[in-house]
Amino acid sequence: METATAKRYPEVWRRRTPRETALGWLWTAAVAFAAAWSVSALDIEWAFFADAHVQAFDLASRMWPPRWSYLPVIVRPLIETIHIATLGTAIAVVLSVPLAFLAARNTTANELTWAIGRALLVASRSVNTVIWGLLFVAIFGPGPVAGIVAVAARSVGFLAKLVAEAIEEADRGPIEAVEATGAGTAQVYLVAILPQVMPILIGTTVYRWDINVRESSVLGFVGAGGIGLYLYASINQFAWQQVLVVLVAILVIVMASEALSAYVRARIS
Amino acid sequence: MTAAAYPNTWRPPAFFGSRRRQRLVITGFVLYFVWSIFDLNVDVERVLAGLSRALDIFARMVPPDFARWELLLTGMAESLQMALAATLAGVLLSVPLGLAAARNLAPRPLYLAARGFIVLGRTLHEIIIAIFFVKLFGFGPVAGLLTLAFASGIFLGKMLAEDIENTRLGPVEAVRATGAGFGQTVVYSIVPQVLARTVGVIIYRLDANVRHSTVIGIVGAGGIGQTLSASFSRYDYDFSLAILLCIIALVALGEWFSDWVRRKLR
Amino acid sequence: MEGLEAESRRATAVGPRPLLTVEALTKVYPGGQRALDDVTLAVERPEVVAIIGSSGAGKSTLIRCINRLVEPTAGHIRLGELDLVGLSRRELRRARRRIGMIFQEFNLVERLTVMENVLSGRLGSVGFFASLVRRFPPQDITGAYGLLDRVGLAGYQDTRADALSGGQRQRVGIARALMQNPDLLLVDEPTASLDPKTARQIMRLIRELATERHRPALVNIHDVALAQAFSDRVIGLKSGQVVFDGPPTALTPAVLTDIYGEEDWSQTIRRSDDDEAPP
Numbered sequence: 001m002e003t004a005t006a007k008r009y010p011e012v013w014r015r016r017t018p019r020e021t022a023l024g025w026l027w028t029a030a031v032a033f034a035a036a037w038s039v040s041a042l043d044i045e046w047a048f049f050a051d052a053h054v055q056a057f058d059l060a061s062r063m064w065p066p067r068w069s070y071l072p073v074i075v076r077p078l079i080e081t082i083h084i085a086t087l088g089t090a091i092a093v094v095l096s097v098p099l100a101f102l103a104a105r106n107t108t109a110n111e112l113t114w115a116i117g118r119a120l121l122v123a124s125r126s127v128n129t130v131i132w133g134l135l136f137v138a139i140f141g142p143g144p145v146a147g148i149v150a151v152a153a154r155s156v157g158f159l160a161k162l163v164a165e166a167i168e169e170a171d172r173g174p175i176e177a178v179e180a181t182g183a184g185t186a187q188v189y190l191v192a193i194l195p196q197v198m199p200i201l202i203g204t205t206v207y208r209w210d211i212n213v214r215e216s217s218v219l220g221f222v223g224a225g226g227i228g229l230y231l232y233a234s235i236n237q238f239a240w241q242q243v244l245v246v247l248v249a250i251l252v253i254v255m256a257s258e259a260l261s262a263y264v265r266a267r268i269s
Numbered sequence: 270m271t272a273a274a275y276p277n278t279w280r281p282p283a284f285f286g287s288r289r290r291q292r293l294v295i296t297g298f299v300l301y302f303v304w305s306i307f308d309l310n311v312d313v314e315r316v317l318a319g320l321s322r323a324l325d326i327f328a329r330m331v332p333p334d335f336a337r338w339e340l341l342l343t344g345m346a347e348s349l350q351m352a353l354a355a356t357l358a359g360v361l362l363s364v365p366l367g368l369a370a371a372r373n374l375a376p377r378p379l380y381l382a383a384r385g386f387i388v389l390g391r392t393l394h395e396i397i398i399a400i401f402f403v404k405l406f407g408f409g410p411v412a413g414l415l416t417l418a419f420a421s422g423i424f425l426g427k428m429l430a431e432d433i434e435n436t437r438l439g440p441v442e443a444v445r446a447t448g449a450g451f452g453q454t455v456v457y458s459i460v461p462q463v464l465a466r467t468v469g470v471i472i473y474r475l476d477a478n479v480r481h482s483t484v485i486g487i488v489g490a491g492g493i494g495q496t497l498s499a500s501f502s503r504y505d506y507d508f509s510l511a512i513l514l515c516i517i518a519l520v521a522l523g524e525w526f527s528d529w530v531r532r533k534l535r
Numbered sequence: 536m537e538g539l540e541a542e543s544r545r546a547t548a549v550g551p552r553p554l555l556t557v558e559a560l561t562k563v564y565p566g567g568q569r570a571l572d573d574v575t576l577a578v579e580r581p582e583v584v585a586i587i588g589s590s591g592a593g594k595s596t597l598i599r600c601i602n603r604l605v606e607p608t609a610g611h612i613r614l615g616e617l618d619l620v621g622l623s624r625r626e627l628r629r630a631r632r633r634i635g636m637i638f639q640e641f642n643l644v645e646r647l648t649v650m651e652n653v654l655s656g657r658l659g660s661v662g663f664f665a666s667l668v669r670r671f672p673p674q675d676i677t678g679a680y681g682l683l684d685r686v687g688l689a690g691y692q693d694t695r696a697d698a699l700s701g702g703q704r705q706r707v708g709i710a711r712a713l714m715q716n717p718d719l720l721l722v723d724e725p726t727a728s729l730d731p732k733t734a735r736q737i738m739r740l741i742r743e744l745a746t747e748r749h750r751p752a753l754v755n756i757h758d759v760a761l762a763q764a765f766s767d768r769v770i771g772l773k774s775g776q777v778v779f780d781g782p783p784t785a786l787t788p789a790v791l792t793d794i795y796g797e798e799d800w801s802q803t804i805r806r807s808d809d810d811e812a813p814p
Contacts, residue, residue: 035357038350042410055405083305090302126520127513128484130396131494134501135509138326140319144309177642177708180602181715182632183658187666191655195646218396221488222498225309235400247393254392275680277673279650282693 059240066248067241074230078249081226082257084144084219085212088151093205095156100163100197101189107167121164124157129215133224144225151212151219162204166197203265210254210261217250326506333514334507340496341508345515348492351413352478358414359421359478360471366422367429374433383426390423399485410491417478417485424477428470432463469531476527483516493519554578554751555601555719560610562596562775570596572775574610578719581749583742585762585783588772589795594755597772598721601753602634603627614719632659635712637741639724641704643696643711650692652707653679656714675714682710686740702733706740713744720745720752726761734758738765759791 016024101107103117132150140146170193178192220228227250234242283291335341369375370383390398395416402412402419436459444458486494493516500509555578562571570593578584586594599605601612603619612619619630635656643652657675658666665671671679683689686706696704705725712720722741726734738756742765745752756762762769763783771779771794779790788800 034353038353038357041346041350042354042414044411044414052405059401059404080309083309087302087305087309122521123517126480126517126524128480130484130487131497131513131516134487134498135513138501138506139323141315143312143315145311145316145319148309171645173638173640173642174644176604177636177638177711178644178655178658180604180631180634180636180721181656181658181711182628182630183655183666184628184663186663187658190663190666191647191651191658192644195644198646214392214394218394221396221400231397232400235404247397250397251389251392255388258392275677275684277677279671279676279679279692281648281651281669 062240063244065241066244067239068245070234070242070245071249074227074246074249077220077227077230078253080144081216081219081228082213082253084147084151084216084224084226085209085257088148088216089155089205089209089212091148091152092155092159092208093201095152096159096163097194097201099156099160100167101193103160104164104167106170107189107193117160117164121157121161124153125161127154129154129212130218130222130224133219133222137223142223142225147216147219147224147226150224151216154215155208155212158208159201159204163197163201166200167193170196199268202268206261206264206268210257213257214254217254329504329506330510332507333511334505335511337508341493341512341515344486344493344496344512345519347410348482348486348494348519349479351410351417351492352475352482355414355417355421355478355482356471356475358418359425359474362418362422363425363429366426367433370426370430371433372430383430387423387427387430390419391427395420395481395485396488399490400488403489408489408491413482413485413490413492416490417481420481421474421478424474425470429467432466436462465534469534472527472530476523479523480520483520554580554615555753556611556613557597557601558611558613560597560600560612561608562593562600562605563608570775571600571607574772574775574777576770576777576780578751578753581745581751582767583745583752583754583765584768584770585766586753586755586770586772587757587759587762587794590757592772592794593775594757594772595723596775598636598723598753598755601719601721602631602636604636628659632715633718635715635717635720637705637708637712637720637722637725639727641701641708641728643704643707645695645697647696648692649683649688649694649696649699649707650679652696653682653692653710653714656711659715679710679714682713685744686710701729702737705729705733705737709737709740709744713748717750720750722752722754724755724757726756726758734761735764741765759786 014021099117099120102109102113103121105114108114108117129150132153133146136146136149136153140149174196175188175192178188183191216226216228217231218228220226220230221232223229227246231243231246231250234240234246285291285294366383366387369379370387372380375383398419399412399416402415406412406415440458440462441454444454449457482492482494483497484494486492486496487498489495493512497509497512497516500506500512557574557576560571560574561569563569572593574593574597586597588594596605600607601619603622607620610620614630614633617630619627622630644655647655651669654669654671654675657671660675661671680689680692683692686709688703688706688710691699691703696707699707705728708725720741725737725741729737738754738761741752741754754762754766763786766783769779769781769783769786770777771790773794778793779786791800792798
């Protein structure tokens with residue numbers, strides 16, 4: 001009698017539908033396959049790992065004690081590293097604003113200009129600063145100019161992407177109001193949109209500057225100026241005690257610029 | 270008439286507090302830029318010469334040369350393999366590191382050591398780390414793999430530590446209160462909290478590894494970067510452009526994939 | 536402060552010809568929604584015209600079609616002799632400079648100062664570079680100070696718009712519109728984002744300024760009491776059509792029922808009668 005009146009509830013409950021379960025297994029299989037493929041194809045010589053820790057220890061011991069007398073030599077390249085980051089960022093800011101307006105859906109002129117803007121964004125962002133350095137060293141010859149242009153080339157896309165997103169999310173109201181006064185298109189961008197995206201532009205610029213200090217520390221590897229050249233040279237001469245000094249110096253400037261950037265960003269927001 | 274005399278000039282208020290401070294800041298920036306340009310000893314003649322050389326190089330780049338597509342494909346595959354394997358190795362490395370760097374879990378000395386390690390590792394550029402692995406393991410993708418694995422382990426370890434520190438204890442207590450064992454508690458209360466975010470972070474790191482895998486070849490750590498570097502040193506500019514286009518495509522694809530997966534997870 | 540051109544414009548403005556004529560105006564949105572259906576009206580003297588109607592009746596579309604923030608589907612809009620429909624972008628910009636607009640959400644540029652917001656009403660008369668370095672003609676600056684004083688914001692020129700209260704923001708919005716020295720004021724729900732007391736103050740200010748300057752104002756407003764208190768003429772819209780056009784005193788319960796649908800209107804009407812007389 002009780003069973004007759006009781007509602008019948010299902011006895012099985014599954015969190016996922018069979019389709020979801022199958023998809024889950026498919027993903028797992030894909031990850032496993034990718035792992036197996038990548039590890040096997042890399043042809044790793046496992047024997048190398050056997051004495052790796054011995055070698056690493058050996059390397060570390062040869063770095064000690066650091067040769068502090070090398071420090072005066074690298075002061076100028078360290079300053080140069082920061083110059084490269086700052087000037088490159090400055091150029092990038094100037095170029096990124098028009099690029100952002102070109103690549104934002106609501107401010108670009110037509111489909112073609114939008115596509116050009118997007119293509120420039122993707123190209124700038126997808127090529128690493130050091131690879132840009134390789135290209136600009138070929139053009140300008142070795143030295144900080146190639147480094148500055150490389151930093152600018154990579155940062156333009158980074159800044160413009162975030163600013164373009166901010167433009168697309170800008171409040172329509174003020175734009176409409178300034179349009180209604182009969183202002184020209186450029187004036188509408190200047191007066192109604194630019195102030196709205198200014199905080200993003202400034203914050204991102206400061207953030208990118210400290211990334212650029214880190215990037216500039218290795219531009220010397222391809223001959224694009226800065227401290228990297230000295231690190232590379234010291235390693236190639238097996239001057240490990242110098243290497244340690246350079247590493248410490250790089251750590252100091254990168255961490256200092258990170259702290260400065262974080263401080264400035266906290267102040268302005 | 271009797272109309273009040275209103276001023277006929279107006280200047281926007283100073284951005285940096287007072288007008289004096291604003292002038293000071295602006296002058297400071299200008300002076301810095303002037304100093305830095307002079308300090309760098311920029312050779313204007315060489316820059317101008319570079320502009321015409323840029324045209325020359327550009328002319329030699331176009332059209333891109335895909336004739337050696339096998340070499341190109343090998344390099345791209347190697348980059349991708351390094352990125353994939355390094356992400357997996359990074360996940361494995363991140364677990365002990367993340368546990369050690371979680372303030373609410375690890376003993377104080379271990380926590381400080383792990384945090385110090387993370388800070389050091391994050392500050393040094395991947396290429397610097399790569400050059401050491403090249404010195405230890407010789408040229409080739411193994412050095413690259415280890416570089417990316419090292420960087421991934423540190424990045425993911427830091428994220429894991431923050432996740433552990435931010436885990437809400439309410440659900441943990443609720444599940445434990447039902448009499449669940451340790452394993453059951455973890456599966457039912459901690460895993461659901463961190464799983465989606467963790468997968469998102471790992472995918473993001475995979476994307477970052479793809480980007481970095483294209484560049485560490487510059488110091489001989491394998492991948493497409495090595496091919497690119499070689500093509501530049503041989504003035505094979507049309508092949509260089511082909512490689513650059515492939516890198517752009519690979520990185521853009523990686524970013525799109527990463528965005529797609531993370532959107533799905535949300 | 537006003538040039539010859541403005542003087543002559545005023546001469547024509549108070550002349551016998553209609554200031555604004557809207558003929559057979561129709562707007563169909565891409566979704567097929569018919570927001571305005573054959574609307575015809577004329578404003579022949581400087582008067583405050585309240586446009587009432589329930590939400591979705593087409594009030595906002597009508598106002599926005601007049602300066603073509605919304606593109607009309609068919610019909611004509613004449614400002615003086617000029618037909619605004621069919622103007623090129625360049626000509627439209629020139630025409631918009633003659634039409635001041637005040638918005639419900641104020642639509643100030645939040646991160647700019649009050650002065651910059653007011654001066655943005657003069658953007659049409661300065662070049663791009665001048666607007667970049669904020670260099671406006673001295674008579675514009677004087678005019679802006681005067682307007683700020685008039686709307687009760689003297690001394691606020693350096694305050695950023697996001698630091699103002701709602702009523703103050705709307706005063707800046709009014710000053711910006713008047714900075715254009717417009718031939719016509721379009722006002723879109725000026726009080727919907729304000730508390731009742733501020734709403735009355737703002738409506739009174741709009742009315743006073745329109746009267747002082749002999750300019751007609753078209754005011755969208757959903758509050759019938761406010762419409763009655765501060766307008767010379769009321770136009771009722773329903774489903775995109777004009778269903779009433781007459782003096783505020785002619786708004787009887789029967790008329791309101793026609794515009795809005797069945798409701799007890801005695802309270803609304805009595806309250807507006809109790810209010811102080813419009814200035």
